[in-house]
Structures are given as structure tokens and as C-alpha cells.
Amino acid sequence: MAGSGLCVASAETVIGSLDQLDSVATISAGYARLATGGLLHLLAAVLLAFALVGLAPLVWRSVVGRVGWLVALVGVPCAGGFAMLHLLALEVAAPTLDAAAMDQFLLQRLGAGGGPWLVPLLWTALLMPVAHLLLVFGLARRKVAPWAAPVLLVVGALVHQVVPGEFVEVMSHWVIASGLVVAAAGVWLRQPRPRESDVSR
16 A cells, blocks of 8 residues: 555646656657656555555455455556556657647647546546545544544645646655554554464464
């Protein structure tokens, strides 16, 4: 869970303003950054899948945690689709393609337009923060994670939505990631450890 949050924050830091995907020239100039960010988002989705397997028995008795778990479960392939959107966007900058036509495609289809690709994008952007908050809130209610974790998630989400600016947006992802790290640390520290006598057997 901590690794997934840190990967998302790192990806958003690396990508920066390139997430607009509105110019072939900009994509071409930031090719390495966009590729790195896309792969980090993909790794975040994989780590989230593993986290959900481990968190299931901890949150299932909490209704709030269970709802968050289910929303996050649907969000795993959506997060993968979000990563692939960044990776496939690199293909429009291929030198064999008409740059003017690709610019038009970016503006009309990925900018002003829409399509089925919006489903995983919107799920990741709008519902995954809610899923993380419900998950961590459920862990806190069961006294598995400290209450500081959901507080950090709320602060990060509010800053992300309310305060404009690229730097603030990136920092908000790190605040959210820190909340997930705090929650993960709480889960780790509160898990029962095998006794030495049990290990020796």
C-alpha cells in the first residue's frame, strides 16, 4: 500500500505538466519523463493489487473499509489503463506519423473529445482517492492504523482539488502518499509476530 502511493506520487512528480497530452512536440521533448511516469503508474497498480489481497481480512468487518476495498479492486485495472494512456500517448510522437494530424488527434480526442478510455481515467482520478480514504478509515476504526493516516489523505485530496498550481498538485500527491505510508506502518506494527518457540518448530 505504501509502495503504491509512493509510485503514484513519484509518477506525478516526473510527469508534471506533461499529463495534459496536448502537443506532439511536448510529448516528444518529454518522452523519457512520460515513459517513466507511465511505468511507475503501472507498478502502482500492481502493488495495489497485492496490497488489497493482504488488507481484505483486516477491513472486511468494517462496512466503510469493505466499500473502499471493493472500489479499489475495480480501480486496479483502471489504474493500469491510466498508465497505458500515458504509454500509448508516446506513440503519437513517432517520427513516421504526421505531426499536425497527431496534434489534431490529441486536441480533439484526448482533449475536447471523449470515449471509453475516459472510464478508467475518471475512475482512477475521482474514485481511487475516495477508495483509499475509505480503506484507511476502515483500518483506523479497527485500530489497525493511526488516525493520522486518514487525516493526511483528506488534507492531500482537498489541497489537490482546491488549490491551483502544478507544484501544489504534485505536493498533494506526496501528502496522500505519506498518509498511505503511515497507514501501512500502522498495519505492519500491529500485526501479531510469531513467537520464537513457534519459529523454532
